[in-house]
Amino acid sequence: MASHLILGRRxxxxxxxxxxxxxxxxxxxxxxxxxxxxxxxxxxxxxxxPGKAACTLVFAAYRDSALEAYHEFGVVFLVRPPEAHAPPPRGPLAGVRDMRGAGFGTFVHWLPVDRRLTLEAGRSIWGFPKELADIDVRLDTPYKRCILRKDGRLVIDLLIRPGTPLPGTGPLALEAYAHLDGVTRCVPWSMRPRGIRARPGGALIRLGNHPVAKELSELGLPKRALMTSSISNLSMSVGEARPLPSPLPSPRPPGD
Known part of the structure; x- marks a missing residue:
């Protein structure tokens, strides 16, 4: 088991x-x-x-984790994996449904959080593009809502209406990708979702005047969502990041 010292904490x-x-x-x-x-x-x-890609906006309330409790918002794209996939899960992940050979992965483009510990861990251990922001997550009503502000400016106000209950999927193994400080990394992780709901549409968006909001508007938002989903109880295991060789990128960070 690998370990890292983050803000004096293992x-x-x-x-x-x-x-x-x-x-x-x-x-x-x-x-x-x-x-x-x-x-x-x-x-x-x-x-x-043809000509259509998938962009997912996701928000989460982490209540019990090794990084303490925090809120998170993500802008994520479905991407083509740039490398051959790792071997099937072993050890504690044996028996997990392996989605890493499905021909796609998730690329984490922007990942604001509201606590310093998860910020430092996310950037230094996995290379996730985490930034500190004000994230107001409201889950105690029929409509789930996230209001995100960065540097005192509204980025997005996202409202999601939960859909129809779906049967559980069992544990899944996936891969996430992120790019930080000139390095692209692949992060293996597994998830065990319970209390899944999904539906076509089901989201309302209000964009603010932050540069990331402008970037989302250039993608065509707000518009009708392809689908929305919610998971009432999710447990996850996040592995060690693997740096990947990659072509020289264009210097455009999120929101520019």
């Missing part, structure tokens, strides 16, 4: 998140616009249909 890898609630809205956006957004990373989007 963080063991794989990192365990024992209880979280996660809500997301996925949108079909122009593939050429998505490629322009991700040009800095050297990654390429997966086209779900």
């Amino acid at each position: 963080v063991d890898i794989p990192l365990e998140i024992r209880d979280a609630t996660v809500c997301s809205a996925t949108y079909l956006v122009r593939a050429d616009a998505a490629r322009a957004v991700l040009a800095y990373s050297g990654m390429d989007v997966t086209e779900l249909m």
